[in-house]
Amino acid sequence: MANDDPKSYRALHRPRSEFASRQAYLEHELSIMSPRRWRINLPFRDYRFEAEDWVPAMAATIGKIVMVAAIVAAFAEPLGLPASFVIENARYEMLIAALLFVVLFSGVLIPTANLAGTHGPLIPLIPIIVASGGHPMALGIMIGVLGFTLGVFRGGSLLARLTSDGVCGGLLLFLGFIGMTSQIKYLYAWAEGFDAGHIAFTVVLATIIMYAYLEHIGKRWLAIPLGAVLAAVIAFALGAPFEFTTQPGIPNLNPAYWWGDDTGWKLGLPELHQFIAVTPFAVLAIAMWSPDFLGHRAFQYLNYPKDAKKVVMNIDDTMCVAAARQVVGTALGGANIASSWGTYIVPAAIAKRPIPAGAILTGLLCVIAAVWGYPMDLAIWPPVLSVALIVGVYLPLLEAGMQMTREGKTSQSAAIVIFSSALVNPVFGWSLTVLLDNIGIIGDKERGEKMTRTDRWIIPSMVFILLCAVMAGIGMFPGIPALLESFQMQ
Structure with missing residues (x-):
C-alpha cells in the first residue's frame, strides 16, 4: 500500500512545530x-493545504477575470458585440476553467502541470485576426491541436533545454519592464480621465512602499492581496468612481447558443477559409x-x-493541459486563448507552495466570482487591476531576470534578447538570441561546445526561420508590409 511506504509524503510529513x-x-x-x-492525488495523502495557498489562488482569480475579459473584449469590439456579452462570456470561461481543468488536472491528475491560464501577449493581435477573416473557434482549435x-x-x-539562463533572464527583464510601465501608463490614463492624476500617483507610491516593506520582512508573497486592497481603499478614499454592476447568476451553458448564427457570437461554425486565415496566428x-x-518555471527554480525537483512544473504536461483546455473551452463557446497561468504560478513559487493545493482553491474562487458576479467588477477596476499585475507578475519578472543575469556571460545574451525583442517582439528576440547563443557568437561559448550539432544550430535555425516566415506573413516586422496581404492582392 502507498500509505505504508516510508518514503511517501504522509510518512515523511512533520508538523510545523518541529521547524x-x-x-x-x-x-x-x-x-x-x-x-x-x-x-489520483489527494489532500493530506499527497499534499496539504496551507494558509499561503490562498495567496496564489486570490492572485490567479483576479488575474483570470482581468485577462479573460480582455481577450473576449478584444474579439467582441470589432465584431460589434456589447459589453454585456463580454461579461457573460468571461463568466462562462471561468466556470469552464475551474470545473473542467483547474481542479481536475492541476489539482488531481497532473499536479506538475501548471494551471491553464490566458495568453496575454496575443491580445494586441486579436483585432488583426478578426480583420483577417479569423473565427474565434477556428483560432482556438488550431492553437489546441498545434499545442x-x-x-x-x-x-x-x-x-526549454536549448534556452540558456541569459536568454531566459533577458526575456524576464524585457517583459517585466514593458508590463510594469504599460500598467502605470494605463493607471494614469484612467485617473486623468476624470482629472484626478494625483490618485494614480498616490496609489503607485503607496504600492512601492508596501512592496519594499514586504521584501524587508520576507512576506513578498502577500503583495497581490494586500496591494489590491490598498489600491482599492486609497482610490475610493480619494474619490475615484466605482460601482457594482454585474448581478449574481449563471451564464448560458449551452454551446449551441454561443456558436449560433443569431445568438452568442452570431458567427455560426467556422468554414475552411477561416481556419486557413488563423493558421499563422x-x-x-x-x-x-x-x-x-x-x-514561469524559473520562479520555481x-x-x-x-x-x-519532483514538484517543479513540467513544461510538456502543461502544454498538453493548456491545449486540451483550449480545444474544449473553444468548442463549448468560450473565447479564451490558453497558456500557462502566470498570475498563479509566480505568487505560488514565491510563497513556496506546490501547484495542486492552490489549484483547488483557485477553482473554488473562480466559481464563486463567476456566479456571484460582483467580484468581477472589483477585479477589473483599474487601480486593483494594475496594482495586482504590477506586484504579482511584472516586478517579480524583473527580480527573477536580474538574478538570472548576474554573470557577464549571461548578461551578454540578456542584452541581445532585450535589444531584438524591442526591435520586433519577444518571439523574435527569443528565437534569434537562442540561435546566436547556442552557436557561440554570444554568451557562454563552452555551453555550446557541449551540445550536439542538432541542438546547437539545426533546431534553433529551423525555429528562427519558421517564426520569421510566420511573422513576415502577417506583417509583424516594423516597416515591412504583410507578405500574405501582398500575395492576396496579386
Whole structure:
C-alpha cells in the first residue's frame, strides 16, 4: 500500500512545530512531495493545504477575470458585440476553467502541470485576426491541436533545454519592464480621465512602499492581496468612481447558443477559409508558449529548495493541459486563448507552495466570482487591476531576470534578447538570441561546445526561420508590409 511506504509524503510529513521557521517547514514540504502523474492525488495523502495557498489562488482569480475579459473584449469590439456579452462570456470561461481543468488536472491528475491560464501577449493581435477573416473557434482549435502536438512530442522541454539562463533572464527583464510601465501608463490614463492624476500617483507610491516593506520582512508573497486592497481603499478614499454592476447568476451553458448564427457570437461554425486565415496566428501563439513557460518555471527554480525537483512544473504536461483546455473551452463557446497561468504560478513559487493545493482553491474562487458576479467588477477596476499585475507578475519578472543575469556571460545574451525583442517582439528576440547563443557568437561559448550539432544550430535555425516566415506573413516586422496581404492582392 502507498500509505505504508516510508518514503511517501504522509510518512515523511512533520508538523510545523518541529521547524525553526515557517520557511523551513514549507521547504521541507516541497522536498518530500512526490506527485502521482496521471493518477489520483489527494489532500493530506499527497499534499496539504496551507494558509499561503490562498495567496496564489486570490492572485490567479483576479488575474483570470482581468485577462479573460480582455481577450473576449478584444474579439467582441470589432465584431460589434456589447459589453454585456463580454461579461457573460468571461463568466462562462471561468466556470469552464475551474470545473473542467483547474481542479481536475492541476489539482488531481497532473499536479506538475501548471494551471491553464490566458495568453496575454496575443491580445494586441486579436483585432488583426478578426480583420483577417479569423473565427474565434477556428483560432482556438488550431492553437489546441498545434499545442497538443508539441507537448506530446516533448517539443516544449526541448526548446526549454536549448534556452540558456541569459536568454531566459533577458526575456524576464524585457517583459517585466514593458508590463510594469504599460500598467502605470494605463493607471494614469484612467485617473486623468476624470482629472484626478494625483490618485494614480498616490496609489503607485503607496504600492512601492508596501512592496519594499514586504521584501524587508520576507512576506513578498502577500503583495497581490494586500496591494489590491490598498489600491482599492486609497482610490475610493480619494474619490475615484466605482460601482457594482454585474448581478449574481449563471451564464448560458449551452454551446449551441454561443456558436449560433443569431445568438452568442452570431458567427455560426467556422468554414475552411477561416481556419486557413488563423493558421499563422496559431503558430505564433504556440511559439510564444515556450518563453512564457520558461519564465514561469524559473520562479520555481529560484524559490524552491534544490531537492524539490519532483514538484517543479513540467513544461510538456502543461502544454498538453493548456491545449486540451483550449480545444474544449473553444468548442463549448468560450473565447479564451490558453497558456500557462502566470498570475498563479509566480505568487505560488514565491510563497513556496506546490501547484495542486492552490489549484483547488483557485477553482473554488473562480466559481464563486463567476456566479456571484460582483467580484468581477472589483477585479477589473483599474487601480486593483494594475496594482495586482504590477506586484504579482511584472516586478517579480524583473527580480527573477536580474538574478538570472548576474554573470557577464549571461548578461551578454540578456542584452541581445532585450535589444531584438524591442526591435520586433519577444518571439523574435527569443528565437534569434537562442540561435546566436547556442552557436557561440554570444554568451557562454563552452555551453555550446557541449551540445550536439542538432541542438546547437539545426533546431534553433529551423525555429528562427519558421517564426520569421510566420511573422513576415502577417506583417509583424516594423516597416515591412504583410507578405500574405501582398500575395492576396496579386
